[in-house]
Amino acid sequence: xxxWILLSCLFVIPTSYASDPKGHDEQTGLIIDTGYELVKGxxxxxxxxxxxxxxxxxxxxxxxxxxxxxxxxxLWPLSVNEKPILDYLEKNYGPTTVGRRANLPAALLPVGSK
Numbered sequence: 346x347x348x349w350i351l352l353s354c355l356f357v358i359p360t361s362y363a364s365d366p367k368g369h370d371e372q373t374g375l376i377i378d379t380g381y382e383l384v385k386g387x388x389x390x391x392x393x394x395x396x397x398x399x400x401x402x403x404x405x406x407x408x409x410x411x412x413x414x415x416x417x418x419x420l421w422p423l424s425v426n427e428k429p430i431l432d433y434l435e436k437n438y439g440p441t442t443v444g445r446r447a448n449l450p451a452a453l454l455p456v457g458s459k
Contacts, residue, residue, distance in 0.1 A: 374398055380433030383426050391418065397438055404435040 373394035375381055388397060391414075402410065408431060414420035423430060425448040 370394075376437045378433060378437055380429040381437075383430050384433050387423060387430060391420070397434070401438060401440045402434070403440055404431055405439075407431055407434045456457065 349454065353449065363422050369375065370377055370381065370385065373385055373389055375385060386396065388394070389444065411427070411430075415422070425437070
């Protein structure tokens, strides 16, 4: 019985990852979408994609970040690639209105921390 459960888990777990609707690049973790190849090719040359994934910036802030990298870090001019890169970043790594989880209700907080 236990062997059957273990074997069934081996087949269920990988399919749950495969059913990811957006899809993520295995190498970088970036969301696969229009413009992703440009981001991967221009951004991950100098830094990890984790920097992109962990930030949730507005289009203006992504542009300011690009300008800073161009002025201080040696990032080359992106020319015609700049707009599709910003489109991708804005769509997939823009600000969210929800954090990791909702705040705990006051009734569940320790006494004196309200």
